[in-house]
Amino acid sequence: MPHSHVSKHFARLRPKYGDIAYLSVLSQDIIILNSQKAAWEILGVRGETSSGRPIMTMAGELSGYDRFLALRQDGERLRAGRTYLHSAIGPQHSRNYAPDQEEQVVRFLKKILNDPENFEEHCIWIMVTSHKITMTPYLESSTGVMDRFSEAAATGRWLVDTIPLLKYIPTWLPGVKFKKFAALCHIKAREAFEEPFLLIKQQMKDGVARKSLVASYLEESSSRTQEEEEFIMYTMGDLFGAGLLTMSSGILSFFIAMVLNPSAQKKAQAEIDAVCDRQNRLPTFADKSSLPYVEALLWEVLRWSTITPVGVPHRFTQDETYQGLRIKKNTTAFANIGQAAILFDSEAYPEPEVFKPERFLGHNPQPDPRKTAFGFGRRLCPGNALAEQTMFIILARTLATFDIQPREGHKYSISRTDGVVALPTHFEVDINIRSALAKDLLEN
Numbered sequence: 268m269p270h271s272h273v274s275k276h277f278a279r280l281r282p283k284y285g286d287i288a289y290l291s292v293l294s295q296d297i298i299i300l301n302s303q304k305a306a307w308e309i310l311g312v313r314g315e316t317s318s319g320r321p322i323m324t325m326a327g328e329l330s331g332y333d334r335f336l337a338l339r340q341d342g343e344r345l346r347a348g349r350t351y352l353h354s355a356i357g358p359q360h361s362r363n364y365a366p367d368q369e370e371q372v373v374r375f376l377k378k379i380l381n382d383p384e385n386f387e388e389h390c391i392w393i394m395v396t397s398h399k400i401t402m403t404p405y406l407e408s409s410t411g412v413m414d415r416f417s418e419a420a421a422t423g424r425w426l427v428d429t430i431p432l433l434k435y436i437p438t439w440l441p442g443v444k445f446k447k448f449a450a451l452c453h454i455k456a457r458e459a460f461e462e463p464f465l466l467i468k469q470q471m472k473d474g475v476a477r478k479s480l481v482a483s484y485l486e487e488s489s490s491r492t493q494e495e496e497e498f499i500m501y502t503m504g505d506l507f508g509a510g511l512l513t514m515s516s517g518i519l520s521f522f523i524a525m526v527l528n529p530s531a532q533k534k535a536q537a538e539i540d541a542v543c544d545r546q547n548r549l550p551t552f553a554d555k556s557s558l559p560y561v562e563a564l565l566w567e568v569l570r571w572s573t574i575t576p577v578g579v580p581h582r583f584t585q586d587e588t589y590q591g592l593r594i595k596k597n598t599t600a601f602a603n604i605g606q607a608a609i610l611f612d613s614e615a616y617p618e619p620e621v622f623k624p625e626r627f628l629g630h631n632p633q634p635d636p637r638k639t640a641f642g643f644g645r646r647l648c649p650g651n652a653l654a655e656q657t658m659f660i661i662l663a664r665t666l667a668t669f670d671i672q673p674r675e676g677h678k679y680s681i682s683r684t685d686g687v688v689a690l691p692t693h694f695e696v697d698i699n700i701r702s703a704l705a706k707d708l709l710e711n
């Protein structure tokens with residue numbers, strides 16, 4: 268089982284084994300889905316049997332992260348959680364955040380104007396701020412929780428994931444470090460989510476709470492059970508964790524794509540200028556349907572940056588068959604979304620390495636990458652509408668006001684971190700205000 272460049276390793280199996288490859292790793296059955304068709308038919312169409320998550324003894328049972336929706340097994344509690352998320356951040360509800368988001372993006376652009384060197388920091392800032400608008404204003408401390416989660420969930424890192432009986436070893440025995448680490452994960456996650464939750468509850472009592480998902484959930488009913496309260500605490504943490512890194516990856520990838528593709532940048536700017544009366548105003552959400560090139564550029568960022576290279580693994584909860592192949596219950600399935608695989612399949616996307624928004628325009632557009640980038644079937648990313656909305660306004664307003672240019676002497680290579688979410692590694696860029704008019708728009 269590879270620990271780095273996983274997507275590339277998985278893709279190498281395709282020429283020899285076709286769209287589906289099978290691996291057995293320490294008696295664990297794993298299938299790799301190397302084509303859009305196989306991923307869609309297995310994880311989408313056969314969602315009834317393929318929507319569980321792999322059972323991770325260390326990250327789930329011992330560290331308590333199985334209370335996160337993303338690790339929850341298929342069943343009643345998952346459905347209830349997803350229904351709630353749909354009503355909170357689904358396409359209809361996300362629109363309520365649009366006015367606040369437009370305002371925050373101006374603050375983000377002012378930060379870039381005054382301190383362009385630290386643009387990566389500002390990208391994280393706008394993501395955290397976006398999440399605070401939509402969810403809860405106080406989730407700062409959950410970033411540490413996410414780091415610990417990554418460690419607890421790392422494939423092959425913990426023997427107890429292979430030999431679950433080890434979980435019964437007493438904690439006091441010398442050398443039993445994994446149980447101490449799991450206990451720390453538990454305590455810190457509770458602190459990170461319980462404290463902001465209790466604070467908001469108190470603020471509601473005092474009549475000073477700001478608008479947030481937690482506040483509106485509590486407003487709906489004054490007598491929530493402890494289980495319901497815990498549900499909302501962890502769901503908020505989940506959204507923060509699942510949304511923060513993915514979105515940061517998308518925005519940073521946009522900046523590097525613009526540096527490397529000046530002609531796409533110019534075309535998008537020309538379209539925005541035509542719609543916004545030659546930089547007399549900033550683009551808004553209401554302009555979206557008049558900005559097809561900007562939207563295509565956003566789709567191309569989602570395709571080209573492959574934010575989650577091998578998705579989040581699913582688990583079969585029953586035996587299944589596909590094209591005469593038998594897939595056993597408990598098999599883990601990875602959709603190889605990443606580079607060299609589904610979103611870089613040269614049959615679907617000719618010249619896949621080239622950043623080309625035009626591929627989604629005209630009479631014969633190439634496949635919509637959102638159908639892959641956000642996952643599949645019953646586990647499809649519940650933040651997809653919010654993610655797209657947030658990225659659209661950041662991309663449109665940044666292009667309206669700034670030129671993103673290569674830094675002289677800086678060598679660009681497209682390298683990304685390994686992990687469930689791949690982030691572009693550090694790069695430098697020159698971000699210059701486009702005109703006096705654009706500066707005026709931001710300052711006044």
Ligand code: HEM
Nearest residue numbers: 336337506509510513574575579641642643646648650654
């Ligand atoms: C461009 C940004 C994003 C990308 C590319 C992305 C991608 C994904 C993918 C591939 C999955 C796994 C789907 C599967 O198992 O088949 C997922 C799950 C999830 N995402 Fe996103 N995501 C993004 C943004 C967000 C945002 C903004 C939020 C919340 C505010 C969010 C919340 C979640 C949650 C809670 C899950 C777990 C769903 C479940 O297990 O049922 N995501 N995302």
